[in-house]
Amino acid sequence: MGADADGNGYIDKSEFHSHVQKIALQLGKDPPTEKEISDMMVDLDQNEDGQLSMDEFKEYVKVTFKELGL
Template identity: 40%
Template sequence: MASPQEIQAILRDDRKLHEIAKAAFDAVDSDHSGFIDEPELKQVMCSVASDIGMDQPTDSDVRDVLRDLDQNHDGRISLEEFKVLIRQVLELMANQ
C-alpha cells in the first residue's frame, strides 16, 4: 500500500493519476465499450463489498453512485467522470 506521501505525489501528477484511473477503468469496463454502465458498476461494487466484508450494494445504491458520477447524465460513466472517483478515493487514503 502506498504511503500518504506517495499518494499526495500521485494527486499532484495529472499523468500518473490518469494512468491509475485508466488502469482501474479498463478493469471495470468488461465489455470494452469505453464507458462503465450500471451492470459493470454493480459488479465492481459487489466485488469490493465482498473483499472488505460489507453488505452487498442494492440496485438503489448502484443507481445512486452512477447518478453521482455521471456528470453529463448519459447513464454511463466515462473515463473523465471515473477519474473524479479515483481522485476522491486517493484523497481519502492520503488523509488517513
C-alpha cells in the same frame, strides 16, 4: 478484468454494479443496495448519458480511495 468489462471505453450500469459489488466483497463490506448503486451512478454521471466515462469513473475511484484512507 477491469470495470469496463466490454472494453468500449465506458462503464454502464451493469458493469458499475458488478464492480462495486466485487470491491465491497473484497473489502469485507456489505455490498451496497441497488438503490445506493443507482444513486452513485447518477451522482457520478455528470453528462447524464447513462454511463460513466473514464474521467467520471476516475472520480469514483478517487473518492473511494479517500474514504478508505488510501
